[in-house]
Amino acid sequence: xxxxxxxxxxxxxxxxLVIAKRxxxxxxxxxxQSVFLFLYTLYMSIGQQSTELFAVCALVLALKVVIIPxxxxxxxxxxxxxxxxxxxxNPQISLVVAAVLAYLSYLFTYNAMGLAHSSASIAFVAxxxxxxxxxxxxVSRMKALGQVVGLLVMENAIFLxxxxxxxGMPFFAEIALFFDVLVxxxxxxxxxxxxxxxxxxxxxSKMQSLKG
Amino acid sequence: xxxxxxxxxxxxxAPLVSGMIRKMKNIVRMRKGxxxxxPYCDLMKLFSKEEVVSKNVSxxxxxxxxxxxxxxxSALLLILIASPGYxxxxxxxxxxxxxxxxxxxxxxxxxxxxxxxxxxxGMGSSREMFISSFAEPAAFISIFVLCVSGPGTPVFxxxxxxAALFMVILAETSRIPVDNRETHLELTMVHEAMLLxxxxxxxxxxxxxxHIRQMIFFTMLSWYLFPVARAGSLGWILFGLRIMAIILAxxxxxxxxxKMRLFRVVDFxxxxxxxxxxxxxxxxxxx
Numbered sequence: 001x002x003x004x005x006x007x008x009x010x011x012x013x014x015x016x017l018v019i020a021k022r023x024x025x026x027x028x029x030x031x032x033q034s035v036f037l038f039l040y041t042l043y044m045s046i047g048q049q050s051t052e053l054f055a056v057c058a059l060v061l062a063l064k065v066v067i068i069p070x071x072x073x074x075x076x077x078x079x080x081x082x083x084x085x086x087x088x089x090n091p092q093i094s095l096v097v098a099a100v101l102a103y104l105s106y107l108f109t110y111n112a113m114g115l116a117h118s119s120a121s122i123a124f125v126a127x128x129x130x131x132x133x134x135x136x137x138x139v140s141r142m143k144a145l146g147q148v149v150g151l152l153v154m155e156n157a158i159f160l161x162x163x164x165x166x167x168g169m170p171f172f173a174e175i176a177l178f179f180d181v182l183v184x185x186x187x188x189x190x191x192x193x194x195x196x197x198x199x200x201x202x203x204x205s206k207m208q209s210l211k212g
Numbered sequence: 213x214x215x216x217x218x219x220x221x222x223x224x225x226a227p228l229v230s231g232m233i234r235k236m237k238n239i240v241r242m243r244k245g246x247x248x249x250x251p252y253c254d255l256m257k258l259f260s261k262e263e264v265v266s267k268n269v270s271x272x273x274x275x276x277x278x279x280x281x282x283x284x285x286s287a288l289l290l291i292l293i294a295s296p297g298y299x300x301x302x303x304x305x306x307x308x309x310x311x312x313x314x315x316x317x318x319x320x321x322x323x324x325x326x327x328x329x330x331x332x333x334g335m336g337s338s339r340e341m342f343i344s345s346f347a348e349p350a351a352f353i354s355i356f357v358l359c360v361s362g363p364g365t366p367v368f369x370x371x372x373x374x375a376a377l378f379m380v381i382l383a384e385t386s387r388i389p390v391d392n393r394e395t396h397l398e399l400t401m402v403h404e405a406m407l408l409x410x411x412x413x414x415x416x417x418x419x420x421x422x423h424i425r426q427m428i429f430f431t432m433l434s435w436y437l438f439p440v441a442r443a444g445s446l447g448w449i450l451f452g453l454r455i456m457a458i459i460l461a462x463x464x465x466x467x468x469x470x471k472m473r474l475f476r477v478v479d480f481x482x483x484x485x486x487x488x489x490x491x492x493x494x495x496x497x498x499x
Contacts, residue, residue: 004367012375012487019483091479095486102490106497122368125494 003043003119007126010036010160011102014130017137017153018098019091022083026149027072033130034064037156040123044163052171059178060159068152068185075189076145079196086142086203094140101132123164130157144192144202148185155181218292222431223285226423227251229430229459236463251423258416266328266409276324277414283317284421286310288428295435304359307432311351314425318344321418325406332398336405339474343390343402346481347383350376353488357495358435366498367439372491374436378461379484381433383477385426388466390477400471430458 016029045053105128134153231248238245290310325337357373386403
């Protein structure tokens with residue numbers, strides 16, 4: 001019952017990422033998705049009574065809900081760019097694509113796992129849908145920050161999928177993953193800042209040709 | 213007999229629900245505000261007043277309040293037939309019929325808005341139809357979730373459908389991200405602009421229908437959020453608690469969200485539509 005609602009919120013916030021037109025809205029939606037990921041891990045760790053899972057849960061809260069959105073907002077402020085995300089595909093069509101992706105992930109889960117009504121299959125559906133939507137965000141958003149958020153969404157989704165399939169990875173693997181993501185975000189911050197100073201924009205569609 | 217009691221109770225408590233939402237909003241905003249019985253006083257005042265009607269109106273203007281009110285009551289009866297506990301295989305058709313009957317009421321309301329020929333009325337009507345043309349698909353798809361779901365309570369798809377229906381409710385009952393009931397500012401009002409020409413008992417009838425419509429939508433939302441039905445007096449208490457929960461959610465959303473530009477409403481409601489679509493796929497596959 002509770003798990004269904006949390007995962008429903010997770011999927012809704014994933015769809016919120018798709019209709020976001022501005023960078024701030026995108027980051028807020030990402031933060032919302034991370035909050036539901038945190039609630040999911042919290043629910044799991046209460047169910048399993050394991051200290052390691054509680055630690056992972058605290059890491060999710062600290063890193064994905066607080067630090068990464070803050071860093072992303074800081075880049076947005078520092079590079080002083082306009083808020084527009086540079087949508088290749090407008091929000092309505094993006095929603096159609098996202099619904100199709102969600103359908104495909106339902107179909108995949110249905111054929112691969114066949115577990116109707118179990119919370120594991122719902123979580124798997126949500127994570128598959130979020131992963132493919134994150135990938136779609138990376139493809140269809142021209143600004144570098146949109147692509148970064150797309151990658152982070154995929155990371156969230158894969159975290160969810162891993163916790164569903166394996167029932168919690170080894171603690172060290174989790175820690176390593178979290179620091180990987182943290183380092184990724186910090187590097188991206190520097191990188192985007194440099195790109196913006198060099199090219200005066202972060203629009204990747206304008207970086208196809210060589211600059212003389 | 214039980215059915216009659218239900219209809220009467222829902223009709224009589226409908227203004228109370230609006231009053232409670234208003235009170236709750238005022239509490240959150242640290243204001244005093246009118247008491248929760250204020251809608252009843254408003255209705256009594258309107259029904260005891262004399263009616264002023266423009267010289268330029270046709271029969272549509274006179275007929276509309278009655279049509280709107282009767283469509284609201286018929287829709288209420290239809291959804292009570294289809295409510296959990298009374299359901300059989302064909303009863304979901306009543307839900308869809310209820311939406312069409314409500315649509316009839318809205319059609320006449322929009323016509324009456326144009327009828328007097330004032331500029332605000334026409335603007336309100338066109339905006340109302342614009343919004344409802346986006347709200348209706350989302351509402352229908354989220355009803356289909358209830359229809360296609362098999363035995364058991366698929367919480368996941370029901371919750372997604374409830375999220376979609378909640379957004380539709382905000383649009384249909386003219387709540388803040390879409391419309392604002394508390395203002396008569398010409399640039400922002402949608403629903404109120406349509407009713408500007410009405411006064412006295414006619415306005416009272418239309419307002420009462422607004423309360424009943426809101427109650428219809430809240431009842432439907434409560435089926436999604438709390439799919440288990442109980443009979444007897446426990447059922448009544450649970451029903452009250454469920455409606456209270458929805459009132460709280462609506463009031464909190466209304467005080468914490470800013471009103472959207474009219475053309476952002478398209479994004480809002482198409483979001484609701486696709487959430488409902490995903491929910492119906494989930495329900496169809498039995499997840």
